[in-house]
Amino acid sequence: MLLQRIFASVLLLACLSLVLMAWxxxxxxxxxxxxxxxxxxxxxxxxxxxLVYMLFRPQPTKHTxxxxxxxxxxxxxxGICVTLLIVFAATFESLGFILSSxxxxxxxxxxxxxxxLPSVVIVTLMAIGxxxxxxxxxxxxxxxxxxxxxxx
Amino acid sequence: MDTFSYLxxxxxxxxxxxxxxxxxxxxxxxTVVGLLPxxxxxxxxxxxxxxxxxxxxxxxxxxxLLAAVYLGCEYGGRISSILLNIPGEASTVMTTLDGYPMxxxxxxxxxxxxxxxxxxIGAFIATCGMVLFAPLLAKWAIAFGPAxxxxxxxxxxxxxGGMAGDKPLKxxxxxxxxxxxxxxxxxxxxxxxxxxxxxxxxxDGIQFVVLVLGLFSISEILLLLEKTHRGQEAVKATxxxxxxxKEASSVFVVNIRCGLLGxxxxxxxxxxxxxxxxxxxxxxxxxxGASGKFGQGDMRGLAAPETAIGASACGxxxxxxxxxxxxxxxxxxxxxxxSLYNITPGPLLFQQQPDIVWGLIASLFVANIMLVxxxxxxxxxxxxILAVPNWALVPVIAIITAIGVYAVHATTFxxxxxxxxxxxxxxxxxxxxxxxxxxxxxxxxxxxEQNLRRALSISNGALDILWSxxxxxxxxxxxxxxxxxxxxxxxxKRSVARRVVADV
Numbered sequence: 001m002l003l004q005r006i007f008a009s010v011l012l013l014a015c016l017s018l019v020l021m022a023w024x025x026x027x028x029x030x031x032x033x034x035x036x037x038x039x040x041x042x043x044x045x046x047x048x049x050x051l052v053y054m055l056f057r058p059q060p061t062k063h064t065x066x067x068x069x070x071x072x073x074x075x076x077x078x079g080i081c082v083t084l085l086i087v088f089a090a091t092f093e094s095l096g097f098i099l100s101s102x103x104x105x106x107x108x109x110x111x112x113x114x115x116x117l118p119s120v121v122i123v124t125l126m127a128i129g130x131x132x133x134x135x136x137x138x139x140x141x142x143x144x145x146x147x148x149x150x151x152x
Numbered sequence: 153m154d155t156f157s158y159l160x161x162x163x164x165x166x167x168x169x170x171x172x173x174x175x176x177x178x179x180x181x182x183t184v185v186g187l188l189p190x191x192x193x194x195x196x197x198x199x200x201x202x203x204x205x206x207x208x209x210x211x212x213x214x215x216x217l218l219a220a221v222y223l224g225c226e227y228g229g230r231i232s233s234i235l236l237n238i239p240g241e242a243s244t245v246m247t248t249l250d251g252y253p254m255x256x257x258x259x260x261x262x263x264x265x266x267x268x269x270x271x272x273i274g275a276f277i278a279t280c281g282m283v284l285f286a287p288l289l290a291k292w293a294i295a296f297g298p299a300x301x302x303x304x305x306x307x308x309x310x311x312x313g314g315m316a317g318d319k320p321l322k323x324x325x326x327x328x329x330x331x332x333x334x335x336x337x338x339x340x341x342x343x344x345x346x347x348x349x350x351x352x353x354x355x356d357g358i359q360f361v362v363l364v365l366g367l368f369s370i371s372e373i374l375l376l377l378e379k380t381h382r383g384q385e386a387v388k389a390t391x392x393x394x395x396x397x398k399e400a401s402s403v404f405v406v407n408i409r410c411g412l413l414g415x416x417x418x419x420x421x422x423x424x425x426x427x428x429x430x431x432x433x434x435x436x437x438x439x440x441g442a443s444g445k446f447g448q449g450d451m452r453g454l455a456a457p458e459t460a461i462g463a464s465a466c467g468x469x470x471x472x473x474x475x476x477x478x479x480x481x482x483x484x485x486x487x488x489x490x491s492l493y494n495i496t497p498g499p500l501l502f503q504q505q506p507d508i509v510w511g512l513i514a515s516l517f518v519a520n521i522m523l524v525x526x527x528x529x530x531x532x533x534x535x536x537i538l539a540v541p542n543w544a545l546v547p548v549i550a551i552i553t554a555i556g557v558y559a560v561h562a563t564t565f566x567x568x569x570x571x572x573x574x575x576x577x578x579x580x581x582x583x584x585x586x587x588x589x590x591x592x593x594x595x596x597x598x599x600x601e602q603n604l605r606r607a608l609s610i611s612n613g614a615l616d617i618l619w620s621x622x623x624x625x626x627x628x629x630x631x632x633x634x635x636x637x638x639x640x641x642x643x644x645k646r647s648v649a650r651r652v653v654a655d656v
Binding site: 025 | 202203206207208319321322324325328329331332335339341342343344346347370373374376377378541542543544546547548550551552554555558559562564567568570571574575578579582583584597600601604605608609612613
């Protein structure tokens, strides 16, 4: 319940700041009665109403049966996982697809309970295999990054 | 009898060797994707959009591929719910109730093939319904102006809340989040940059694929972290693989009934497969009465939800193809795919591009037959895929998701955005918000705003155009009913609870 109240209030604040952001949106010259800001403002307004109601009367939250409560361990793991994903995004082009997927894939496999050797083997094979599959066979261009030297 | 000649033409498109191979690949990929935890029909279809585009598939083949993947995913989800008792998504919960007990009895193969058969009949009934009604609806829909479209989309959004049942407010907020997100980017009418924060990558808005994959794949990866222990053994699919004639005929009436039910539920926006399967199961359980062994492996209990799911999946294509208004998460993804090809679904699609519409309808038949046939030789391989542990699976899902996102625009900004959306999606899921309304809102948002502005331009700003015509008025009345349904339901539940308390 508390979590939902916090979430609702944060989202409500976001709504308010977005409304402020949208306020000056005006077409330089207009030939239609509805400008660019009406629709977003309408949506934000309705969302705000819903959120205010939620703030005072939080809705029941159903948890599925196998879902454990969020403890410190899980939160740390989620933090690590998010960091890995961000690192992936940051190194995707500079290191290249194969290296960056190995860089984050191996720790990620460890995070989900794999052992070192199988993790390294599977992630490496997968990274190379997926590169060949997508870049070579399916024409989805992927960055090679540091490995570009190998290509020539 | 135009319809039948068009349908024949559609089969001509679907049965070309190229499209047959496409459909076969689609069903295979879809089945594997549906099997794996963390990937469902929505991300399966979304992942393939950029790839189908990159492969240079012609639009009708791309659409056939996506439809085949969709059906394959549904089938794959069935395998994990029957053999593992783990429903891959909300709609297959009902399948586990009798499917898993059947598998425990040693009828795993029969359960799987029977479910594929039921789904095929459901899809068949729904496709017949589509063949009959879609052209009529399309003809009627030509009379729709922007005001009518706007009201219809409001109806689609409201339906989501009214039908989804126990959490109308959360559904409503989720849909509004999607509607708002669609406004990000440059405004096509006035050239004003909206909510871009001077970021050049947001100029043409949030990419649809990025939103879908972030919301569904990344949040699922984070959710899987909580469930590292998973010791459930899959039931071995041994013995007879095919159902026999007696079994098929014993559920035939159930198939027909639930097929019709599923089709109607599928056509209604917002109802979708989850509700259809639940209603079908409950109805059959009540009809069977004491003679049924529902919950202990009754074949009717397996056939009912599966038929309804198959029928509603095809039924959901009716509003998407005729009106251009998607009613479910998956059809929203398909609209996203079509818009990549510059195809706007709607009444004119039936006249301008009959190849695409009827080719798609025909390929649904073909893909369903393929799934029934594939079941026999492939099931052992599929069950082996179920044994892939999470630690090997999750990095691969993460990497493939990133490829899908990167393939759209080849910018790393989209990757960061995907992670951000993923975290937001995870929070929404933890707080029990439904995610597909966000998606549906996002797709409908752009259309809704355009139609609203167009309507008010016609009327020169007078708001009464939104309710003056008989069609709009009727739809507003339906909207009012839909808004009242959840309130009434909650009110009744509360009064029942109060009575129980008073009795004690």
